[in-house]
Amino acid sequence: MTQTDQDDAAVKAEGGAENQRVIALVDDDRNILTTLSIALQAEGYATRVYSDGEAALAALQSNPPDLAVFDIKMPRMDGMELLQRLRATSDLPVIFLTSKDQEEDEEAGLAMGADDYIAKPFSQRLLLARIRTILRRAAPLEPTADGAPAPAASDTGMIVRGRLCMDPARHQVTWGGDNVSLTVTEFLILEALAQRPGVIKSRNQLMDAAYPDDVFVDDRTVDSHIKRLRRKFRAVDGEFGAIETLYGAGYSFSDG
Known part of the structure; x- marks a missing residue:
């Protein structure tokens, strides 16, 4: 063609x-x-x-x-x-x-x-x-019925955990003030972890957060996304270690 x-x-x-x-x-x-x-x-x-x-x-x-x-x-x-x-x-x-x-x-x-x-x-x-x-x-947030712009990030669940700042409304992530560009799937996995720091999330829980329509994906899918998340954050901070692995259990986010 x-x-x-x-x-x-x-x-x-x-x-x-x-x-x-x-x-x-x-x-x-x-x-x-x-x-x-x-x-x-x-x-x-x-x-x-x-x-x-x-x-x-x-x-x-x-x-x-x-x-x-x-x-x-x-x-x-x-x-x-x-x-x-x-x-x-x-x-x-x-x-x-x-x-x-x-x-x-x-x-x-x-x-x-x-x-x-x-x-x-x-x-x-x-x-x-x-x-x-x-x-x-x-999908981006749609304007309201009266034509007003979408709500500000502070009204739509801004997540701040230590050096991490996530703005779900604008799909923006920063670490210590530096922008970190994430795909949609990476963003949702990180959001699921950052919402409850210290809480272990199993691979199944992270898959449910990123794939909410009962779509089957296997363990290595989540593991690959976690590896890429770590690599992206380490590109702006070589000491990044906020995403922790608990072998046999899953992953957690540390904001300390």
Whole structure:
């Protein structure tokens, strides 16, 4: 599929509806692009399709969708490199499609900042459920009925724990005054831990906080997100140790 074909497909899929949520699909399998586009459009989404990572990168940066679904194995630029380069400038929610027998791909994708992954062959119903969940979590606060702006952070649960400051209304996190950029999933896991410092949260509890629609994910998903959280905070504070592991039990947050 040429870039012109992709642009034409995007225009037809979006149909000019300004309020539609836009999903970008990046996969070298044209059958997957077609079937997923049809399924997503039937659910009311607009779609943009790209057949390789190189073609998708510039478009995702210049005109970001609401969420993207990446295949991993693609020509010219695979999904891993695409995510790595995208994460340099964007926290766009990303779901990976990956082969069942490639657990290292799943772990590497989550470590790079993917919000979720789904194994191939995959269920369209599962993918749609994951998309709905992530979009709902990432949705900004809407203005009030009288047109006033959304409530200030102080009215919507600002969390301050020691050097940590979390603003759920604006999806902003700072550590000692330094900004820390988190994906939606990372933010929700950290929020669940920081709400009750010192309390051990099991992996299941953290999965429920990040994936609230009874969507099954396994233990290594949470572990990968925790590793990435620690790495991001240590980039601004080499002594960061507020997220503690209690082997066999789960994780806790220390604000001391």
